[in-house]
Amino acid sequence: MELTATLWGQELADLSNERRRKPRAFGCTMVIDKGLGLTSFRDLLELAGEHIDFIKLAFGTAAITPLHILQGKVEWAKRYGVSLYPGGTFFEIAHAKGKHERFFHTVQDLGMEWVEISDGTIDLSLAERSRIIRTAKEKGLRVVSEIGKKTAGHLPSLSDFLATYQNDLDSGVTYVIMEGRESGKGVGIFDETGRLNRSYIEEILKRAEPTRLIFETPEKSQQIEILKIIGNQANFGNIPHNEVLALECLRRGLRADTLPHYFASCRRDTES
Amino acid sequence: MELTATLWGQELADLSNERRRKPRAFGCTMVIDKGLGLTSFRDLLELAGEHIDFIKLAFGTAAITPLHILQGKVEWAKRYGVSLYPGGTFFEIAHAKGKHERFFHTVQDLGMEWVEISDGTIDLSLAERSRIIRTAKEKGLRVVSEIGKKTAGHLPSLSDFLATYQNDLDSGVTYVIMEGRESGKGVGIFDETGRLNRSYIEEILKRAEPTRLIFETPEKSQQIEILKIIGNQANFGNIPHNEVLALECLRRGLRADTLPHYFASCRRDTES
Amino acid sequence: MELTATLWGQELADLSNERRRKPRAFGCTMVIDKGLGLTSFRDLLELAGEHIDFIKLAFGTAAITPLHILQGKVEWAKRYGVSLYPGGTFFEIAHAKGKHERFFHTVQDLGMEWVEISDGTIDLSLAERSRIIRTAKEKGLRVVSEIGKKTAGHLPSLSDFLATYQNDLDSGVTYVIMEGRESGKGVGIFDETGRLNRSYIEEILKRAEPTRLIFETPEKSQQIEILKIIGNQANFGNIPHNEVLALECLRRGLRADTLPHYFASCRRDTES
Numbered sequence: 001m002e003l004t005a006t007l008w009g010q011e012l013a014d015l016s017n018e019r020r021r022k023p024r025a026f027g028c029t030m031v032i033d034k035g036l037g038l039t040s041f042r043d044l045l046e047l048a049g050e051h052i053d054f055i056k057l058a059f060g061t062a063a064i065t066p067l068h069i070l071q072g073k074v075e076w077a078k079r080y081g082v083s084l085y086p087g088g089t090f091f092e093i094a095h096a097k098g099k100h101e102r103f104f105h106t107v108q109d110l111g112m113e114w115v116e117i118s119d120g121t122i123d124l125s126l127a128e129r130s131r132i133i134r135t136a137k138e139k140g141l142r143v144v145s146e147i148g149k150k151t152a153g154h155l156p157s158l159s160d161f162l163a164t165y166q167n168d169l170d171s172g173v174t175y176v177i178m179e180g181r182e183s184g185k186g187v188g189i190f191d192e193t194g195r196l197n198r199s200y201i202e203e204i205l206k207r208a209e210p211t212r213l214i215f216e217t218p219e220k221s222q223q224i225e226i227l228k229i230i231g232n233q234a235n236f237g238n239i240p241h242n243e244v245l246a247l248e249c250l251r252r253g254l255r256a257d258t259l260p261h262y263f264a265s266c267r268r269d270t271e272s
Numbered sequence: 273m274e275l276t277a278t279l280w281g282q283e284l285a286d287l288s289n290e291r292r293r294k295p296r297a298f299g300c301t302m303v304i305d306k307g308l309g310l311t312s313f314r315d316l317l318e319l320a321g322e323h324i325d326f327i328k329l330a331f332g333t334a335a336i337t338p339l340h341i342l343q344g345k346v347e348w349a350k351r352y353g354v355s356l357y358p359g360g361t362f363f364e365i366a367h368a369k370g371k372h373e374r375f376f377h378t379v380q381d382l383g384m385e386w387v388e389i390s391d392g393t394i395d396l397s398l399a400e401r402s403r404i405i406r407t408a409k410e411k412g413l414r415v416v417s418e419i420g421k422k423t424a425g426h427l428p429s430l431s432d433f434l435a436t437y438q439n440d441l442d443s444g445v446t447y448v449i450m451e452g453r454e455s456g457k458g459v460g461i462f463d464e465t466g467r468l469n470r471s472y473i474e475e476i477l478k479r480a481e482p483t484r485l486i487f488e489t490p491e492k493s494q495q496i497e498i499l500k501i502i503g504n505q506a507n508f509g510n511i512p513h514n515e516v517l518a519l520e521c522l523r524r525g526l527r528a529d530t531l532p533h534y535f536a537s538c539r540r541d542t543e544s
Numbered sequence: 545m546e547l548t549a550t551l552w553g554q555e556l557a558d559l560s561n562e563r564r565r566k567p568r569a570f571g572c573t574m575v576i577d578k579g580l581g582l583t584s585f586r587d588l589l590e591l592a593g594e595h596i597d598f599i600k601l602a603f604g605t606a607a608i609t610p611l612h613i614l615q616g617k618v619e620w621a622k623r624y625g626v627s628l629y630p631g632g633t634f635f636e637i638a639h640a641k642g643k644h645e646r647f648f649h650t651v652q653d654l655g656m657e658w659v660e661i662s663d664g665t666i667d668l669s670l671a672e673r674s675r676i677i678r679t680a681k682e683k684g685l686r687v688v689s690e691i692g693k694k695t696a697g698h699l700p701s702l703s704d705f706l707a708t709y710q711n712d713l714d715s716g717v718t719y720v721i722m723e724g725r726e727s728g729k730g731v732g733i734f735d736e737t738g739r740l741n742r743s744y745i746e747e748i749l750k751r752a753e754p755t756r757l758i759f760e761t762p763e764k765s766q767q768i769e770i771l772k773i774i775g776n777q778a779n780f781g782n783i784p785h786n787e788v789l790a791l792e793c794l795r796r797g798l799r800a801d802t803l804p805h806y807f808a809s810c811r812r813d814t815e816s
Contacts (some may be wrong), residue, residue: 307787309590311587331799335549335790374553
């Protein structure tokens with residue numbers, strides 16, 4: 001990247017002039033791994049590791065990935081400064097079976113440092129969420145929590161969202177994910193066609209810190225909407241592995257959809 | 273997988289408690305290969321070979337795949353206990369040219385053990401189907417047949433379907449495929465949005481053996497519908513290569529969409 | 545391919561009997577690379593290099609691809625007789641910054657031989673287009689130009705299209721691209737559902753040479769439409785990397801969608 005930027009000229013490689021390097025606390029990209037082979041996984045990191053902060057092993061795939069591949073992914077992710085972690089649904093299964101402490105233990109044994117605590121399919125009271133988050137933290141894990149149900153059409157009320165958000169931050173989570181599933185359609189902040197509920201987001205942002213939120217936005221149009229509202233400090237989740245460079249181009253103004261804005265600001269600079 | 277399951281605890285790795293190991297006669301997954309390079313092909317098998325029973329070289333791609341790659345795919349598939357075979361459309365081309373015996377011969381020469389006999393674009397009477405199936409069987413090939421036309425909106429009548437189904441089984445086929453194409457939309461059992469014609473399937477299942485049917489269901493929602501009707505013994509076809517682990521998670525109850533059912537049954541177990 | 549065709553019988557490997565070999569002036573396929581790792585890139589070329597004429601590094605991805613991977617892609621593409629070039633949007637960024645000469649210089653330094661000149665997000669008069677095209681040509685680059693805006697719903701008038709087309713050919717471009725973006729929806733010749741504006745194309749073809757046009761058609765249905773109008777000499781652009789063999793099957797009549805036509809002509813041959 002360094003060298004590539006030098007080659008084209010720094011000013012052509014990042015029109016936003018504000019893209020931070022890793023490790024970064026915000027402006028993060030979380031990729032969803034629905035089943036990459038180990039060679040594809042390495043291939044992705046070699047190409048785009050610099051633009052990836054997290055890779056989530058989707059839902060329960062960690063349970064059926066051959067052990068040597070799972071271990072290989074942990075190692076390669078570490079080498080590229082990427083945090084690999086199992087999907088929230090897998091935690092929920094463990095919790096439903098009364099085994100979430102063993103789950104945390106195994107996550108750590110494997111060398112992973114993060115877990116996702118969610119209740120998309122189970123019910124957790126705020127007190128239970130706190131207790132579980134604290135248990136994970138005491139074991140030395142870092143925690144990202146998720147708010148929202150997997151049920152079609154479900155969206156938490158603003159006050160419920162904000163109460164859970166505050167509860168989780170107080171309990172020690174680093175990020176809170178807004179549920180978008182892998183499809184980005186008909187769930188949480190998206191309607192059936194994948195369109196973002198913008199007014200809901202804007203209300204949330206009056207009380208929540210954008211840098212502590214991760215938006216599950218598998219679709220380009222959703223990423224653009226969030227970039228327009230929050231800018232480059234936005235954290236994105238559930239990015240398909242083959243869309244990482246495309247999202248990074250959106251962030252940097254290297255794609256038509258986010259170019260006009262930069263051209264407009266260029267013109268303004270010249271005129272002033 | 274063995275080791276991975278041990279790691280997380282067997283009860284977290286398969287909530288269905290009924291997933292059979294390969295080689296299996298039902299509960300099969302057939303992947304559609306629309307053009308994987310050899311490295312990607314191996315990568316897929318290494319990750320998910322245990323969950324794949326068949327890989328179909330889509331339509332006529334076998335004809336334009338470089339020979340060393342075709343041979344490599346045959347070898348790697350064998351090593352992972354997966355049956356590779358050319359798409360039904362390729363058989364139809366051979367038949368239309370009066371060359372289907374040569375076609376069967378070449379399939380065998382390449383080391384493949386299965387063929388698909390279909391008439392999605394040509395017309396075959398029941399007697400012709402039987403004759404062709406028997407010819408393939410006599411040459412030592414195993415046969416999967418497909419019922420249905422590639423034409424948009426086409427769906428065979430129930431009696432036509434069942435007559436062909438019985439004709440093919442009597443002639444020696446192992447499985448009968450229900451046409452869904454690669455898109456799963458606007459053809460056979462799917463309407464233009466990809467929704468399944470559930471009552472049609474239910475009628476079929478009154479007279480046909482579900483374990484002898486393969487459902488072409490490229491979309492997740494279609495797989496879920498079939499799983500709800502038939503359960504884990506269902507055979508799925510035209511699964512995109514990057515959806516194999518996701519389907520396996522659906523089968524095992526490791527994904528939100530099939531979790532509530534298992535949670536419900538857990539509760540029932542406790543209450544009883 | 546040679547060997548594969550021999551294996552199945554030449555008449556099964558190309559029902560069109562008119563597919564030209566590379567290097568070819570028309571019947572070209574341009575793949576869009578939105579972020580392939582180097583291993584995937586090689587894997588694609590090994591499988592399908594014979595069917596690929598151009599690979600475009602989508603929008604500004606060339607700017608954020610690590611240098612050794614960028615150089616690796618150039619080398620591998622050359623080895624397979626494929627021309628790799630950066631997306632038109634990247635040229636537009638360079639032009640907006642007043643740096644397009646440096647841009648051309650870097651393209652050449654990297655060993656690439658083609659550039660795309662477009663004004664999807666900037667404004668260029670015909671005279672400016674000519675000047676820029678001539679500058680690139682003088683540096684020894686070959687040029688493909690693109691006509692059309694990235695704006696949703698935008699379609700140039702027929703007379704504007706034809707004037708620009710003629711202007712660009714007179715200035716020395718080899719091909720003119722009809723904008724379809726990466727989505728093939730709601731832009732240029734496609735409506736919001738991706739359906740082709742067939743009458744527009746037919747009007748264009750009364751005055752323009754089909755072999756000098758490249759149609760950006762990411763969707764199968766779009767490719768089929770163009771094949772029906774123009775036939776196998778059509779040039780296609782923005783083909784997803786995992787659809788190259790599928791498109792080649794459409795061209796050769798090895799896929800259901802283009803089979804009936806060939807069967808029909810077979811029948812006609814027999815009857816006459």
